[in-house]
Amino acid sequence: MKPHYYLLFTLYFLINKAYAQTYIQNVTVVDVINKKLIPAQTVVIKENIIAEIKSAKKIKTPQNVTVINGTGKFLMPGMTDAHVHFFQSGGLYTRPDVLDLRKHVPYEKEIDFVHHHMEDFLLRYLKSGITSVVDAGATYNFLTLRNSFAKKADLPSVYMTGPLITTYEPEAFKNLDKNEPFKLVHSIEEAKKLVQEQLPYKPDFIKIWYIVTAKGKETETAARKYEPIIKAIIDEAHKNNLKVAVHATERITAQIAVENGAEFLVHNIEDEVVPDSFIKLLQSKKVILSPTLTVMDNYYKTYAQKKNYNTYELENANPDAIGSMYDVKHLSGTADSIMLNKLKKRFNLPQINAYTSKVDSIRFINLKRLADGGVTIAAGTDAGNIGTQHASSFIAELKAMKETGMSNWQVLQSATINPAKIFNKENTSGSIAAGKTADMVLLSSDPSNNLDHLTQIEMVFKNGRPMQVDKIVKIIPETLVQQQVNGYNARNIEAFLEPYAEDVELYTFPNKLISKGKEAMRKSYDAMFQRLPDLHCEIVNRIINGNFVIDKESVSGLNRPGKIEATAIYEIKNNAISKVYFLP
Numbered sequence: 001m002k003p004h005y006y007l008l009f010t011l012y013f014l015i016n017k018a019y020a021q022t023y024i025q026n027v028t029v030v031d032v033i034n035k036k037l038i039p040a041q042t043v044v045i046k047e048n049i050i051a052e053i054k055s056a057k058k059i060k061t062p063q064n065v066t067v068i069n070g071t072g073k074f075l076m077p078g079m080t081d082a083h084v085h086f087f088q089s090g091g092l093y094t095r096p097d098v099l100d101l102r103k104h105v106p107y108e109k110e111i112d113f114v115h116h117h118m119e120d121f122l123l124r125y126l127k128s129g130i131t132s133v134v135d136a137g138a139t140y141n142f143l144t145l146r147n148s149f150a151k152k153a154d155l156p157s158v159y160m161t162g163p164l165i166t167t168y169e170p171e172a173f174k175n176l177d178k179n180e181p182f183k184l185v186h187s188i189e190e191a192k193k194l195v196q197e198q199l200p201y202k203p204d205f206i207k208i209w210y211i212v213t214a215k216g217k218e219t220e221t222a223a224r225k226y227e228p229i230i231k232a233i234i235d236e237a238h239k240n241n242l243k244v245a246v247h248a249t250e251r252i253t254a255q256i257a258v259e260n261g262a263e264f265l266v267h268n269i270e271d272e273v274v275p276d277s278f279i280k281l282l283q284s285k286k287v288i289l290s291p292t293l294t295v296m297d298n299y300y301k302t303y304a305q306k307k308n309y310n311t312y313e314l315e316n317a318n319p320d321a322i323g324s325m326y327d328v329k330h331l332s333g334t335a336d337s338i339m340l341n342k343l344k345k346r347f348n349l350p351q352i353n354a355y356t357s358k359v360d361s362i363r364f365i366n367l368k369r370l371a372d373g374g375v376t377i378a379a380g381t382d383a384g385n386i387g388t389q390h391a392s393s394f395i396a397e398l399k400a401m402k403e404t405g406m407s408n409w410q411v412l413q414s415a416t417i418n419p420a421k422i423f424n425k426e427n428t429s430g431s432i433a434a435g436k437t438a439d440m441v442l443l444s445s446d447p448s449n450n451l452d453h454l455t456q457i458e459m460v461f462k463n464g465r466p467m468q469v470d471k472i473v474k475i476i477p478e479t480l481v482q483q484q485v486n487g488y489n490a491r492n493i494e495a496f497l498e499p500y501a502e503d504v505e506l507y508t509f510p511n512k513l514i515s516k517g518k519e520a521m522r523k524s525y526d527a528m529f530q531r532l533p534d535l536h537c538e539i540v541n542r543i544i545n546g547n548f549v550i551d552k553e554s555v556s557g558l559n560r561p562g563k564i565e566a567t568a569i570y571e572i573k574n575n576a577i578s579k580v581y582f583l584p
Contacts, residue, residue: 020047022466026056027070030447032077032416033431035409037448043075045438048153048463053434068466073458074446076412077431078131078439080419081394083266083290083380086121086160087139087181089114090317090389091324097170098299099343099386101336104327107172111179113320114384118145120318120473122155124391127472128316129457131439132429134380134422135160136207136245136266136290140178143201153463157439159205159423161245162198165191165233166209167226182209191232199240204423205264206237210248210257219271220252231260243423251278258287264422265289266380268363268370279373288422290380291367293360293400298387300356302328304347305340307387309486312455313396314495317389319482325387326489330538330556364404371406376421379414398451408448438464477572478542481549484577488537491529497522501576509569509581532557540565547572 022045029038042059044052052059061067088094093105094114125133135142138160146160169184183194195206208230214222234244238261245264248254250271257265258281265282268291282289301307305328314322331340346352371377379401381393394415401411420430429437440461445453457469480499487496497518506515515521529535534557541552549570556563569581 020464021045021051021062022066022068022461022464023059023061024068024070024075024442025061027073027075027442028446029053029432030074030076030412031432032409032412033433035413035448037074037446041070041075043070043432043440045461045464048438048465050432050434050436050438050440053432066466068442068459070442072444074443074453075432076129076441076443076447077416077429078441078460078462079129079394079415079454080132080134080378080430081125081130081381081383081391082134082288082378082419082422083136083292083382084133084390085137085181085382085384086118086135086142086145086390087111087114087137087179088384088386089117089321089324090384090387090393091321092302092327092386093324094384095386096172099302100172100339101331102172103335104331105324111176115141115145117318117320118142119149119155121390122149122158123473124316124318125156126154126460126462126467127457127469128391128394129441129443129454129460130156130391130394131441131460131462132157132159132419134419136264136380137161137164137181137209137247139163139176139181140198140201143203147202154465154467156462160203161205161207162201162203164207164209164247165194166211167229168209168211168213185229185233188228188232191229192236195233195236195240195242203242205243205245206233207266208233208244208246208257208262210246210253212250212253219250223250223252223256227256227260230257230262234261254278255281258282258285263287267292267382269366270359270363273362274366274369276373279370279375282370283374286376288376288378288418289370290378291363291401292380292382292397293363293367293404294393294397295382295385295388297356297360298385298393300347300352302387303343305329305344306348309389309490309492311492311494311498313389313392314486314490314492315483315498317392319479319486322389322392323482323486323489326486326536327538329489329534329536330554367401368405371404371410376418377401377406377410377414378419378422379411380419395451395455398454402451408451411451412447475575477547477549477570478544480572480575480577481542481551481570482539485537485539485551488525488535491533491535493522493526493529496525496529499577501574501578504577505579507579507581509583514582532559 024043029041040056042056093110096102146158163183166182169182173182185191212222237244243263245266246257246262249267251269381397383390398411417430420426442459444456447453460467484499502518536556538554540554543550551568553566554563567583571579
């Protein structure tokens with residue numbers, strides 16, 4: 001190499017090396033391993049690694065580096081949702097085996113939606129401070145999609161299994177080829193074959209859906225019948241250096257799975273309060289358990305038509321997925337209305353409420369016993385199931401874990417260092433320490449004091465790259481419009497107004513001004529939301545043209561017979577709805 005080329009190369013390397021450094025000054029580090037706060041620290045990031053952590057007084061900040069003022073702020077490890085499913089959207093149409101609305105939305109359309117929105121889901125996880133996710137049951141097409149996203153260093157890390165190897169396969173998911181999320185197993189040889197079939201797609205682990213339909217005294221007999229197959233799956237996975245996760249909600253199925261070598265239980269036990277012997281088994285085998293406390297309640301509330309989302313969820317979930325949940329109101333006039341009305345009636349019965357309360361109580365008792373007994377707990381939502389939204393459901397899951405009696409520090413560990421142990425990555429991630437990957441979250445308030453502070457995110461670091469939280473998710477006109485439709489249908493004034501500009505103008509088409517400013521909207525719409533409990537807007541048709549969105553709407557619940565058909569034209573400027581034109 002010629003001398004002047006060598007000099008230029010050296011200068012280029014040194015300059016880029018300097019600019020790849022970030023100094024977070026005078027920040028309070030959230031030490032999840034030792035359960036303490038360490039104030040007045042400077043954290044140095046070089047490339048994608050935490051290079052150094054010292055007292056702010058002992059580190060001199062060089063020139064030509066990125067400096068972030070951490071005064072009054074809290075730096076914690078990036079979180080992990082240890083149980084999600086990307087083949088499910090979280091919307092109303094995503095599980096035709098339990099709520100069959102395929103006459104209204106074909107399942108092929110639902111599959112297409114989740115494929116096209118996986119990156120959006122990932123960005124919403126990142127915005128929520130979740131820098132890794134574990135997909136505990138996917139498809140071959142999603143494994144391929146995961147590989148394409150792995151090249152993007154500013155997306156959450158995705159750990160994914162292939163189709164669930166199952167003792168029961170729902171009819172609705174059969175014959176979907178590479179979109180099939182379940183593979184039915186009948187024999188030991190078939191068990192081995194189904195593990196081997198996944199290997200070319202390079203799954204991170206194998207998942208068993210251990211379903212036993214027998215109840216009561218027959219449960220163990222039925223579970224034992226499948227034990228040789230369960231063992232064969234686990235043994236074949238281990239031969240190929242893959243860990244095994246198991247869906248097992250009965251104590252006996254979980255016990256059989258763990259006794260045969262399963263490392264990860266992706267649900268809590270809900271059929272009985274677990275005995276000490278079971279807790280000791282899990283603790284001695286170093287099994288990790290993800291409790292998923294809220295997912296079933298989201299199903300029950302959907303069936304009962306009582307599912308309500310708060311402002312945080314409405315503003316942070318994928319607008320189309322969460323918006324579909326409000327479709328139950330206008331589906332009452334379709335061929336599906338009889339089925340929906342039966343479900344609504346059934347899941348509002350006192351005996352059903354008593355049953356669900358009992359199961360919830362068992363889950364809560366078991367989680368506290370398991371956590372206190374030394375079992376490693378990894379927070380997971382089972383996001384993607386009906387009503388459990390990707391990313392935005394995580395905080396509700398953590399707060400439910402807190403309600404069981406777990407301390408804030410235990411919950412924080414379950415969201416950070418504990419999930420890292422699933423794939424033996426606790427030495428490289430899951431806490432803030434020199435040498436670990438720089439996946440971190442900068443908060444404005446102390447999360448160890450209040451779990452709600454986990455939503456007060458100012459910045460997320462993924463592989464050392466600092467990202468402003470409000471810049472992570474791409475804002476496009478149709479998502480802004482859908483977000484305000486969701487707020488309207490939820491009659492939530494804050495979520496409804498959030499997509500609008502402060503100086504928004506409302507017109508009767510073409511140019512008759514009827515309202516100006518967000519506060520004027522707040523006054524009129526808040527009164528309407530309070531007055532009309534059955535208010536609902538169905539989007540009959542939507543046209544997108546640049547920064548204009550034209551919605552044909554059908555509005556019901558206006559204290560008058562029938563529906564009102566209307567058309568609204570939304571104009572978007574500077575990432576907000578700036579003008580709305582209502583056609584008479």
